[in-house]
Amino acid sequence: xxxxxxxxxxxxxxxxxxxxxxxxxxxxxxxxxxxxxxxxxxxxxxxxxxxxxxxxxxxxxxxxxxxxxxxxxxxxxxxxxxxxxxxxxxxxxxxxxxxxxxxxxxxxxxxxxxxxxxxxxxxxxxxxxxxxxxxxxxxxxxxxxxxxxxxxxxxxxxxxxxxxxxxxxx
Numbered sequence: 001x002x003x004x005x006x007x008x009x010x011x012x013x014x015x016x017x018x019x020x021x022x023x024x025x026x027x028x029x030x031x032x033x034x035x036x037x038x039x040x041x042x043x044x045x046x047x048x049x050x051x052x053x054x055x056x057x058x059x060x061x062x063x064x065x066x067x068x069x070x071x072x073x074x075x076x077x078x079x080x081x082x083x084x085x086x087x088x089x090x091x092x093x094x095x096x097x098x099x100x101x102x103x104x105x106x107x108x109x110x111x112x113x114x115x116x117x118x119x120x121x122x123x124x125x126x127x128x129x130x131x132x133x134x135x136x137x138x139x140x141x142x143x144x145x146x147x148x149x150x151x152x153x154x155x156x157x158x159x160x161x162x163x164x165x166x167x168x169x170x
Contacts, residue, residue: 070097079103081167083127084149087116090163102168109161113153116161120151139164146170 070078076086077095080103086092090107097103109116120140124131129142129149139152152164 068099070099071095072097077103077105080105081147081149083129083144084165084167085120085123085127087111087119087163093162102166104167105165107163107165108156109163111161113155113161116153116163117151124149124151 072078072095074092075095076092077097079097079099080086080095087107087109089111090109093106093108095103095105117140121131124140124142127144129144131140131142133139134141134150134152138154139150142149142151147167147169149168150164150166152166154162154164156162
């Protein structure tokens, strides 16, 4: 049976968790910069939770407050835009949705990086996105109106292709 999180000892220069954290941190300023100028009513004071208790979740039928983050693993995250493709056959990994701000999702594939990049360039273009190669050469940057998406690609320690997608609305 394949282990989902193999031991990543010192042989890894940049472990997956650090890479995911770096991508999530990179998404946050972009997402925050895309906020509106509207003021919202103050939120009620948070009730402290007892140690070991899970954080309070919105009641069924209610959505999370803007800026609330929801992390998941192994699924396409809530709020993933329908006009941003999921690479065919890719396995969903870690993801985070920041309600009202954006989505960060990772995927894994056995295909070569250049094939994945070519797929995203073509499919994003077909869906009306203006696509450019990223400045650092690690993927693509695309815009569509006030929306933006970044696709970043790299090989992981096992030789699989990792796809990181950051999406924000502005």
